[in-house]
Amino acid sequence: MTELVRRLGLNRRQFLGVSTGVLAATALPASGGGVLVPPAKRGIILYTVRDAIGRDPASTPLPSGFRRVFEELARIGYKQVEFAGYGQHRDAEGGASLETLDGARLLRRWLDDNGLQAEGNHGFIPGSWPLTQPDLDRFKFHLELANILGLGHMGTGGDPTGSPYKADWDVAAEKWNALGQIAADAGIKLYTHNHDAAYGFLLDSGPLDALGRPTRSSGVRKLEYFLSVSDPGLVWLEMDIFWAHVAKHRFHTYTAADGSPQTDVFDPLAVVQAQPKRFPLFHAKDGRANPASGNGYDMVPFGQGDIDYQAFFSGMGAKGYHNPMYEQDNAPGGAADPGRSLRFADVSYDHMASLRD
Template identity: 70%
Template sequence: MSAHEEEIEITNALRRGLGLNRRQFLAATTGVTAVAMAGAGPLASTAQAASGRHPRGTLVPPSKRGIILYTVRDAISRDPLSTDLPSGFQRVFEALSRIGYRQVEFAGYGQHANSKGGANLESVEGARMLRRWLDHYGLEAEGNHGFIPGSWPLTTADLDRFKLHLEIAHTLGLGHVGTGNDPTNSAYKDDWNIAAEKWNHLGSIASRAGIKLYTHNHDAAYNFLLDSGPLDALGKPTRSSGIRKLEYFLKITDRRDVYLEMDIFWAHVARFKFSTFTAPDGSTRTDVFDPLAVVRANARRFPLFHAKDGKSNPATANGYDMVPFGTGDIDYAKFFRGAGPKGSFNPMYEQDNAPGGTANPGQSLQYADLSYDNMAALRG
């Protein structure tokens, strides 16, 4: 048993002996009281129902419960000299480990300059420091939303920086490197062909390094591809054959070298927003997007997910309001049951609006705590 595992066993034994649930224990034994006890509002009942009771047979095994660090970016970037709340990578790793997370996904390697290690850890030496902290707190890094060259053909500088990120990934033990952006923001087939050429090339480099290259989606990537005439004044197609952009990307990229991370929230936004298209003959056709069907048809190509929840709100442009995991209307139990064998994929809790600012500086870690409980409580 490792030192960290022993610490966890002692911690759990103490908690049981004191008769405390995990939330109460965190408040009693760590410096994150404001985070752990801030559940007095409308979200409290959900968290309290799940806290401390994570039965076997849950859909997401403990070792697969992850978080992308973008969710707690405010904690990572705040000045440790100005607050008692967790600040910087090391202290945030500690807080996430105590909550129960076992996986993290990076969103870059920057933190506040006053944090241990300094502001910029985007180097092999910085990665060694991060790896020591990850190992100490029993965390495994799965991926990073980092540098993907924008140029094509590649410049020497871009290729060198991409290879540096692969070296950093090896140091951290990452199985995946990727980006938080779509492969291209274009609606046109020719631009997606170019994007696929670049991603196939980069993916082959990553594969030779033993790493999977992945792209992340927003809602626009699941809109319909413009690939049919008549052409506009610039010679661009104005109609669609009905295939969606990212599905076309899947078709024309090498399944051995290019992978995807579905942001499940944005995929559901696409389902709400993009249900009709103008066919080559000028007729309007309906096709309702099914995110889970795309995953089932390409299961081996979705090793990562962003588990981001939304509460239905048809009055808004996106159709959903972003909320902590497990408090929205996206049926994650159904999605995870259908996405593949239990433990075959890595869901990363994400919430873009988790930081609470000066009004509630502990909010993002509070939401991370609540979302962990709700992910752990999902049953088959």
Template identity: 75%
Template sequence: MSAYEEEMETAGNLGRRLGLNRRQFLAATTGMAAAAAVAAAGPMKSAARAATAGNGVLVPPGKRGIILYTVRDAVSRDPRSTTLPSGFRPVLEELSRIGYKQVEFAGYAQHANAEGGANLETVEGARLLRTWLDDNGLEAEGNHGFIPGSWPLNQADLDRFKLHLEIANILGMSHVGTGNDPTGSAYKADWDVAADKWNTLGELATAAGLKLYTHNHDVAYSFLLDSGPLDAQGRPTRSSGIRRLEYFLSQTDPGKVWLEMDIFWAHVAQYKYKTYTAPDGSTQTQVFNPLGVVQAQTMRFPLFHAKDGKINTATSNGYDMVPFGTGDIDYKSFFSQMGAKGYHNPMYEQDNAPGGTANPAQSLEYSKLSYDNIAKLRG
């Protein structure tokens, strides 16, 4: 057997263990060495700042984060109407008191009556936010912010994107991104366009010392339509078996484009997207392995959304969102086996944390419960 054949056989064996076929594994790992080299020389502020911990702690104290979308009700609440923390400054103070060390922003808007006013998506607003972060020993790691929809870029979108890069640097971020998938399309041609756009935006972010990342929902890990007979609009109707976001990874520069895996939605994809129609018309089964995808190129996932789910097959998603540590997703295995210990930044998120008028304190209560459960994780 030649050296090349041995390499292909090794790739096939490892890919099968990760739940990927050989072609997918090779596509997923293309550029891995380049990614590691860029990561070593590029913006690695968060890894350098990471606190270490013994006793098998899987998420060190300095890496315990939260996306502010989880507590969006508190951030947007009128401080004049309640004694609960309301607006950015009091909410950041409360999150720090709980123990969080990292935050991920979900935009820069708050209630108009909160200190600083409604809109902090400005240079001055970013400086104010940075003061509150520093006062509370918090680090901003990223933001679900503005990504231009236009392509090619128009000047207005380009200027706003550059403003977001400037804001990110004022806040001390290592990453800047979005809460949306690169495209909602099922078709290869649209993912090719998305890859071109993200490579360009990633180059701008890298020049600003930042890592540009995209976020996933479950549909991004469904199967790409890239082959088979064409429909009336000339679009392919079948799949070669590669998933949309895996294809995106293979087409984007690993030194300019990164991902934030939402682990909950990845498990929903595991539940929902198990079969595809192959080019020959046959139905093929392939169960998605979220951990395997990360293991194959772990440096491309600097952030995660640590969102838990309790199995409920009576729903279309197969899971209900619950506070971290109260669900069925095996975070102990995920965090202990994903590789690159100390590199990743897991952000607790729970879309349904706000309790509304019935329980206005719920999102912060869930944040405390979830922080405690993250801190308890041991390998």
């Protein structure tokens, strides 16, 4: 086998990929079994390996800083990355902050050198509304960085608003529509990201409280309402599939306008199926079921949990359109296991690559 690998000019991973592919092809029926996440669509958000990017390169032989981490991710097989800011250790090549035009050019060169495509960034989204001039200028600067990096999308890791009230979601939609137009004028799709609370129920009916705010719900979920009032040509979403499943666990009852308790179990896949092209990016974050946890799941490497990604990616529609980014918030192992996040990235890539119809 070693001689065959040498003659074919393959490294160990490439050989395993070829041999696994051959075995899979012989095992699959002729009628189907297509790859669910094509090689060019296999991505990772760099937050997962933030410890590697941020560590002192003089302190360890492990990959450190953007350039070396890009090299390692490319070796693993990833073709896409999503930024979570532009900072690294001050002694890494390029310096502490690459949030400059020259820094973005440097990052772009390293991406190109490693065959990586940057698809998005959890970056700056103005908090003010109406926009202040400083916020507008900073937002446009981040769009300029995005264009240098070749991003198709720019977004945030937070929900549009943390409020439970319909009026606040209306304001959020107004702001995002305006920002989405500015981004579109720069050739970028603007996206927001969900945590579990965004798929809780909107307070939009029933008796008012002392401040004149509604106290009950019509059963509409907050982020679904945002989808209905924001412009589908200007505002996109990145579903964090883990947090959407946490919402399924946490938010399944509400109090209707008449005071009656109602049950409505959330279906993350159905939300995507209703308008699949509204979701150009996903966070492919896995969870092992744990009913004792408040979230209902514990985060684990992709493919080691109980979220049915085979069914999700098979059923969501618009095949080949979406960009799933592996994410694991707790991947860094700290001083006890400094190589863990990149090791988990390796394991998770293999599971993502193995998904079939």
